Amino acid sequence: MTIICFLAIKHLDLIIFKWPLEYGENVELYRTLLASQGTNLYDGTTLPAGHSQYGFLYNWISIPFLNMFGPGFTGPRTVSAIFNLLSAFVLAAYAHNKKLSMPLVVAVFTWAYASTFTHTSNFLSYPVGVGGFFFLISVLIPLHYQFSKWSLVFSLVASLLGFFSKLYFGFGPAFIVIYLLIKHRVLTAATFAFAGLLLYGITLTAINHIFPYYYETTIKLSISLPTWNGVYLLKQIRYFIKLFLPTILSIAFTYWLSPKDLRRTFLKSFGFISFLTALLILLKMGGNEGAYYLYFYNILFPFIAIMLIDWASLSIIIRRYILMGLIGNTIVFLAMLTAHTPLQKIASSFTQIEQLAEGKKSVLLNPPASFLRIIKEEIPEDPGQVRYLAFTNGFAKYSYEAQQKKIADAKSSRFYELIFTDNIEADKENVILNLCYLKSKRIDLSMYNQYAAVDVWIPKSACDSIGNK
Numbered sequence: 001m002t003i004i005c006f007l008a009i010k011h012l013d014l015i016i017f018k019w020p021l022e023y024g025e026n027v028e029l030y031r032t033l034l035a036s037q038g039t040n041l042y043d044g045t046t047l048p049a050g051h052s053q054y055g056f057l058y059n060w061i062s063i064p065f066l067n068m069f070g071p072g073f074t075g076p077r078t079v080s081a082i083f084n085l086l087s088a089f090v091l092a093a094y095a096h097n098k099k100l101s102m103p104l105v106v107a108v109f110t111w112a113y114a115s116t117f118t119h120t121s122n123f124l125s126y127p128v129g130v131g132g133f134f135f136l137i138s139v140l141i142p143l144h145y146q147f148s149k150w151s152l153v154f155s156l157v158a159s160l161l162g163f164f165s166k167l168y169f170g171f172g173p174a175f176i177v178i179y180l181l182i183k184h185r186v187l188t189a190a191t192f193a194f195a196g197l198l199l200y201g202i203t204l205t206a207i208n209h210i211f212p213y214y215y216e217t218t219i220k221l222s223i224s225l226p227t228w229n230g231v232y233l234l235k236q237i238r239y240f241i242k243l244f245l246p247t248i249l250s251i252a253f254t255y256w257l258s259p260k261d262l263r264r265t266f267l268k269s270f271g272f273i274s275f276l277t278a279l280l281i282l283l284k285m286g287g288n289e290g291a292y293y294l295y296f297y298n299i300l301f302p303f304i305a306i307m308l309i310d311w312a313s314l315s316i317i318i319r320r321y322i323l324m325g326l327i328g329n330t331i332v333f334l335a336m337l338t339a340h341t342p343l344q345k346i347a348s349s350f351t352q353i354e355q356l357a358e359g360k361k362s363v364l365l366n367p368p369a370s371f372l373r374i375i376k377e378e379i380p381e382d383p384g385q386v387r388y389l390a391f392t393n394g395f396a397k398y399s400y401e402a403q404q405k406k407i408a409d410a411k412s413s414r415f416y417e418l419i420f421t422d423n424i425e426a427d428k429e430n431v432i433l434n435l436c437y438l439k440s441k442r443i444d445l446s447m448y449n450q451y452a453a454v455d456v457w458i459p460k461s462a463c464d465s466i467g468n469k
Contacts, residue, residue: 001106003110003114003330003334004106004109004110004113006334007110007113007114007117007334007337010117010337011081011117011123013343014077014123014124014343014448015073015074015077015078015081016074017073017343017346017347018072018073018347018350019073019346019347019350019371020073020350020368020371020447021073021120021124021346021447021448022120022121022124022447022448022450023367023368023384023447023450023452024367024383024384024385025073025120025124025125025126025368025384026367026368026370026371026374026380026383026384027051027052027383027384027385028052028054028058028059028062028076028125028126028127029071029072029073029076029125029371029374029383030049030050030370030374030380030383031046031050031052031056031059032058032059032062032063032066032075032076032125033066033071033374033377034046034050034059035056035059035060035062035063036063036066036067040210040211041056041059041211042056042210042211042212042213042214042217043211043212043213044212044213044395044396044399047213047217047389047395047396047399047400048382048386048389048396048399048400048403049379049380049381049382049383049386051217051385051386051388051389051396052217052218052385053217053218053221053222053225053385053388054126054127054165054166054218055127055131055163055164055165055166055167055218056164056211056214057127057130057131057161057164057165058076058079058126058127058130058131058165061079061130062075062076062079062125065078065079071374071375071377072375073124073125076125077123077124077125079129079130080122080123080124080125080126080128080129080130081123081129082129083129083130083132083133084113084116084122084123084129084132084133085113086133087112087116087129087132087133087136088108088109088110088112088113088116089109090133090136090137090140091108091109091112091136091140091305091309092105092106092108092109092112094140094144094306094309095108095309095312097144098309098310098312098313099313100309100312100313100319101319103323104312104319104322104323104326107323107326107327107330108305108308108309108326110326110330111247111326111329111330111333112305114330114333114334114337115297115301115329115333116129117333117336117337118243118293118297118333118336119291119293119294119297120448120449120450121291121294122297124448127165127166128165128166128294128298130165131162131165131166131169131298132162132169132298132301132302134158134159134161134162134165134169134172135158135159135162135169135170135171135172135298135302136302137154137158138154138155138156138158138159138162138172138173139155139172139175139176139270139274139302139303139306140302140306141154141155141158142154142155142176143270143306147176147180147185147188152176152188152192152195153195155172155173155176156173156192156195156196156199158172159171159172159173159196160199160200160203163200164207167218167219167222168285168295168298168299169298170200171281171299173192173193173196175274175277175278175303176189176192177189177192177193177196178273178274178277179270179273179274180192182273213395213396216392216393216394216396217389217392217396220392221388221391221392224391225388225391227288227289228284228287228288228289229287229288229289230287232286232287232289233282233283233286233287235292236286236292236293236295236296237286237296239292239293239296240293240296240297240300243293243329243332243333243336244304244329245329245332246324246325246326246327246328246329246332247304247308247325247326247328247329249325250321250322250324250325250326250328251307251308251311251322251325253321254311254315254317254318254321254322255311257317257318257321258314258315258318262314262315262318265314266307266310266311266314269307269310269311270306270310271303271304271305271306271307271308271309271310271311272303272307274303274306274307275300275303275304275307278299278300278303279300281299282295282296282299282300285299308322308326339449340448340449341446341447341448341449345444345446346445346446346447346448349443349444349445349446349454350368350369350371350445352443353369353372353420353443353445353454354372356418356456357369357372357418357420360417360418361417362410362415362416362417362418363416363417363418363419363420364381364407364410364411364416364418364419364420365380365381365420366382366420366421366422366454367382367383367384367422368384368445368447368452368454369420369454370382370383370384381403381407386400386403387400408432411432411433411436411437412432412435412436412463414436414437414459414460414463416437416459417458417459418456418457418458419433419437419456419457419458420454420455420456420457421433421454421455421457422452422453422454422455423442423452423453423454423455433457435463435464436459436460436463436464437457437458437459437460438457438458438459438460439455439456439457440456440457440458441455441456442454442455442456443456
């Protein structure tokens with residue numbers, strides 16, 4: 001209980017922290033603010049600033065919390081916290097139902113809750129906590145009720161809610177279909193698959209009618225954007241194993257100790273089969289250059305948890321070592337929770353930016369600093385995902401290109417009194433910026449566990465010619 005209290009206190013500090021804790025956290029805050037005003041997030045009027053590759057469910061759920069706490073991160077982060085805790089509670093309830101001892105049930109809850117702090121997207125203003133919960137129950141409820149008809153209907157509805165949080169959280173039914181086929185329940189698998197395809201087809205048709213740019217800016221973009229990188233995949237595999245090593249070792253060691261009949265039961269279990277299926281999926285998804293480790297956690301964790309609980313329910317000896325593994329792994333997660341940039345330092349950096357921008361009429365803010373505009377309910381240039389519209393087509397891409405041209409024209413006329421840019425090499429290639437502006441200072445903007453810096457630019461008395469440059 002002491003560990004749970006420690007986690008809760010640290011979590012509360014993060015929830016109420018005023019400033020962004022991750023580079024793109026402003027995106028869902030801005031979209032939730034738009035949704036709270038009754039704006040259609042996918043009718044084109046919110047582009048380019050309102051673009052996100054994620055779905056809309058998280059924003060809708062966050063509206064009452066945003067209204068309660070005001071325009072800031074407290075409301076959306078509270079939603080993430082609630083759903084992370086719900087996921088941990090569901091796993092603990094499943095462990096209790098499997099007749100595990102109370103210490104082991106508490107250990108499962110603590111381990112699951114602590115694991116959410118291994119990536120910022122889980123506990124900040126992102127749809128991961130919400131989608132992860134629906135993904136978990138979309139596979140756990142059918143398993144618990146032995147894949148009864150109503151539990152499979154429940155799975156489809158839950159997976160749809162996961163899908164509209166973040167696309168791959170709708171994968172739950174696919175794991176069930178594969179498991180049913182392996183178990184030779186072909187008719188059930190085929191009926192379930194057909195019902196799922198029908199439900200998704202009808203729902204997506206209706207959604208695309210209500211939200212004209214939903215398909216273009218979420219599904220199509222998510223499919224076309226990723227680039228596969230084998231080295232990136234291997235790094236994430238090593239990182240995941242390192243994080244979950246105590247749990248993995250406890251399962252492997254108890255498997256080695258167990259008799260053949262228990263081993264066969266383990267190898268035929270839903271958790272193990274689905275874990276292997278998830279690994280095959282991650283051989284493709286895990287190589288996509290995106291959020292480091294996040295795919296691995298989101299897709300593998302539910303099946304590791306289910307596999308571990310089912311395995312522990314088979315023998316008292318197994319439970320003893322699984323408990324040790326969970327405690328050891330929770331300690332690893334706690335160590336990660338304490339190893340981050342101090343919140344006071346982050347606040348100090350943002351305060352510097354706020355003070356520099358104060359009183360200026362025309363300021364171009366980079367994505368993290370766009371928070372200053374969002375809390376005033378103004379339209380930001382880029383909360384964090386605008387650049388991805390360059391890979392779309394039609395009006396979505398046009399909105400991006402028109403915005404970039406407008407910004408370039410404003411730079412060339414020295415319209416901005418102050419410009420904040422990310423400290424990246426690409427800035428050296430920004431000809432207009434270097435011709436018309438002078439870099440005055442650099443601010444260390446390392447956020448929760450990301451290194452970052454912001455360059456501050458002021459206008460020159462006149463733009464240099466290319467020849468003089």
